[in-house]
Amino acid sequence: MDEQPRLMHAHAAVGMSGHPGLAPHIPDNTGAADGDGRKQDIGDILQQIMTITDQSLDEAQARKHALNCHRMKPALFNVLCEIKEKTVLSIRGAQEEEPPDAQLMRLDNMLLAEGVSGPEKGGGSAAAAAAAAASGGVGADNSAEHSDYRAKLSQIRQIYHTELEKYEQACNEFTTHVMNLLREQSRTRPISPKEIERMVGIIHRKFSSIQMQLKQSTCEAVMILRSRFLDARRKRRNFNKQATEILNEYFYSHLSNPYPSEEAKEELAKKCSITVSQVSNWFGNKRIRYKKNIGKFQEEANMYAARTAVNAASVSAHGSQANSPSTPNSAGGYPSPCYQPDRRIQ
DNA sequence: TGGGATGATTTCTT
DNA sequence: AAGAAATCATCCCA
Numbered sequence A: 001m002d003e004q005p006r007l008m009h010a011h012a013a014v015g016m017s018g019h020p021g022l023a024p025h026i027p028d029n030t031g032a033a034d035g036d037g038r039k040q041d042i043g044d045i046l047q048q049i050m051t052i053t054d055q056s057l058d059e060a061q062a063r064k065h066a067l068n069c070h071r072m073k074p075a076l077f078n079v080l081c082e083i084k085e086k087t088v089l090s091i092r093g094a095q096e097e098e099p100p101d102a103q104l105m106r107l108d109n110m111l112l113a114e115g116v117s118g119p120e121k122g123g124g125s126a127a128a129a130a131a132a133a134a135s136g137g138v139g140a141d142n143s144a145e146h147s148d149y150r151a152k153l154s155q156i157r158q159i160y161h162t163e164l165e166k167y168e169q170a171c172n173e174f175t176t177h178v179m180n181l182l183r184e185q186s187r188t189r190p191i192s193p194k195e196i197e198r199m200v201g202i203i204h205r206k207f208s209s210i211q212m213q214l215k216q217s218t219c220e221a222v223m224i225l226r227s228r229f230l231d232a233r234r235k236r237r238n239f240n241k242q243a244t245e246i247l248n249e250y251f252y253s254h255l256s257n258p259y260p261s262e263e264a265k266e267e268l269a270k271k272c273s274i275t276v277s278q279v280s281n282w283f284g285n286k287r288i289r290y291k292k293n294i295g296k297f298q299e300e301a302n303m304y305a306a307r308t309a310v311n312a313a314s315v316s317a318h319g320s321q322a323n324s325p326s327t328p329n330s331a332g333g334y335p336s337p338c339y340q341p342d343r344r345i346q
Numbered sequence B: 001t002g003g004g005a006t007g008a009t010t011t012c013t014t
Numbered sequence C: 001a002a003g004a005a006a007t008c009a010t011c012c013c014a
Helices: A008-014 A035-054 A057-069 A073-094 A102-113 A123-135 A143-185 A193-234 A241-253 A262-272 A276-292 A294-317
Strands: none
Touching: A035 A057, A035 A073, A057 A073, A102 A193, A143 A193, A241 A262, A241 A276, A241 A294, A262 A276, A276 A294
8 A cells, every 4th residue: 555545536636647667477568659558548447347356466566556657547547537437426316315214203202202312311201201101190109110111111212322432433434445445445546535425324324223223113112111111000909998988978978979070079189188080080989889889888887977976976976077077968967878779870 | 628709900992 | 962781800818
């Protein structure tokens, strides 16, 4: 490598200016200075170029060197440069300028939203919080699951960034390698900077398609993690004893009409630390199960009825009405342990 | 570990 | 849309 790489444009400027001596095995026809001689020269050079790949490496190197030193080389090189420039330009006009990839944008947006590709904090826990909110969870017991989710997410995040870095490094290394190769080749064949640029573009596109696969699989991993997280939250937890008692108290003290209003539901929900829809679910289940098997609930009904009676007695003794949703409304203040089908349950 | 209890979900009805 | 009824999925205790 005793020469500087000569790119196409630089070389074009050199033009027909003189070139050092000939290789020993190439016949010196300069003296003839006629057209046939030059044709012969060019024919020889082209022939050698065509057969260069059939030769051994050493042989080829020697031949390459000989070609480089040939006096006709600059002229031929210029001609090739011109031809190639025209061809490349016409080819290039037809391609390139693809539209921005919508799929890639979607993946990027999702990775950002899930906190994988964005800043370290916030995103992941925000997504987790959103998931928690969406599930309408009871709360309190989910901090462990929450941190588990975050830990797994940060694991995914770490893998993603490591892989991304690896790809970028590999891409840079490969690009440098190819550029060096092209520069080296530009000594013997016309290669324009634009062509190198184009090649770099091709390499980058290839690597970005690999990156896209990485992004896709990362997205899938996040989705799986997230669905598992939501499933875990959907896991049924029995309400605590106190909550069940509050709900039962209301149910049996309103046995004649066990349909709490929205306000009553909200108050019960607050008291039991559950959601309004959970209160609705509970009453829905309770009504249907009570109705299906009144006998089984007899004992329970009696117990709550007695309790309610005691409460009512103590309330009246204090001369004030409780504003609790469990305030009995049944006639006589002692709801019948037996189901009275006078209202909605049917 | 089986089976009843129970909270949630789905489908149907009013 | 609210509730009834059926069903699913999980809990939890003997």
